[in-house]
Amino acid sequence: MKPMLHRLLRSPAGLGGLVMLLALLIAVVATPLVSPYDPYALDFGNALLPPDATHWFGTDNFGRDIFTRVLAGAAYDLRLATTCVFGPMLLGILVGLCAGYFGGWIDVALMRLTDVVWAFPFYVLVLTIVGVLGPGEGNLYIAFFLVNWIGYARIVRGETLVIARLEYVQALSILRFGPARTMLRHILPNAVTPAIVYSMSDLVLTVQAVAALSFFGLGVQPPAPEWGLLIVESVDYMRDAPWMTIFPGLAIAFVGVAFALLGEGLAAALQPRG
């Protein structure tokens, strides 16, 4: 664990991504110290002000400070994106481990299932599931849980297939270790690396997908300052107040770059040979 963290911090990409994320998290936690404004309070006297020294990102049509709202939105988007990635990731890892370790009909059935789900374009599936279930945060979680585990199951299954044939795993079965112990204690730590790296690029796309669902009115509901919603609400004012549109999008891009860099750093730290 310690040398891994060390390697992560030594790679410029990993360090950069970590610093960006920490900076954002600190700003979110310490919002009252960073900004004197309330993300929800209306102030029509100060509506649609362009960015300046007092309002760094300008104000919206209700006079709310956009910088403050973007920070408040980070809490929504980071929570949604991490839940929608790491929850299904655990499920996918478990499925992949079982498919790769037990093989046989379990493997065939699970892999056929992933083939089928894989055929649907991601946005088509997520939009349809949330659209059918109805808008809202709970249904958003359901949609992502149903779709996002596939990638992890495939990756971990492939790794497990290789590792299960290695001598040390064969030796464990001679020692009569149970399948649960063998899988979780001895195969998982070696099979999980590519899944962790993949989860970072998954986060980049999931932050965008969560915001895109808000755009279609299917995700988080107003007046939450979720980034996608901030962009939707800005569209009518885009011509006169482009800052309303620009900054929430830049926030999504900022988080995306941070996760992508972190993924690059993790790849270097976890797979020293590659």
Place this chain on the structure above:
Amino acid sequence: MLRLILQRVMMLVPVLFGITILSFLLLQVMPGDPVEHAMGTRASAEDLAAMRRLWGLDLPLWQQYLIFLRDCATGSFGFSLFYKLPVSRLVLERLPVTLALALYSTCIGLAIALPFAILAALRRGRLADVLIRQLFVLLLAMPPFWLCFVLILEASLRLGLFPTGGLGTGVLQNLHRLFLPALVVGLSTAALIEQSLRATLIDTMKADYVDTARAKGLSASQVFRRHILRNSLISTISVIGVRVSWIIGGTVVVEKIFAVPGLGGLLVDAIQARDFPVIRGLTVCFAVLVVLVNLLTDIAYALADPRARLT
């Protein structure tokens, strides 16, 4: 070769069944009664029951599925509640638009990725490589639907270069009208193509036959064009094939924003109107489209690279 194609087609059969089952089940979890939704709250109980019978919703689930399967097999895909037309007609009207947009996006993506990938591979590990990688990281991090608005704001409203949406008539006019939507999808596609093409180029540069070509006395540019680039592009075909579901998925969001009358826009409208036969037919069409393109890529790859025929 023919055996390979037959084998692949046979492998598709269970996947196609799975696709219809999943699409069918997706709509079963819809809360609320689609009949009540379509008829309004003032419809009488008899009317609702009659409608349910007409749509076959009073049958047991497995019979409903068989009817849906029959509709898929006969190509009608059911009947739209909102448009009062067979789903197949709605799909066929819009399919060429989505296919054209996807193809256009892929071309733009390739045109952007190619020079950058070559430059990055030739200067690997140096400043240019690092900068190009970060550029594409940034491209992938920008949310496509936001990029649509930024492009509309800058290129349409401010500079007046492109219309804000819709379709025109004729190929040239549509190439112009569809440029911004295709660019948005193309940029994220470019990022994916660039990453894999760069890696393939670097691998190919180390191959033995490249050394042989050099030893034969071919010039550096001849070796690059004829041996390295050509072989790397073949594997890029398969990368694009694998990513087709990504590209088609990307068109859904973009079509809605730019008012492009394609399948994605139809899907979003159908979801909002709770037009369940259309949603169901469309999810099947999208998945079948992806599976078919994957099949065609496999075949094209086997034609281009004889080694792939062995497996």
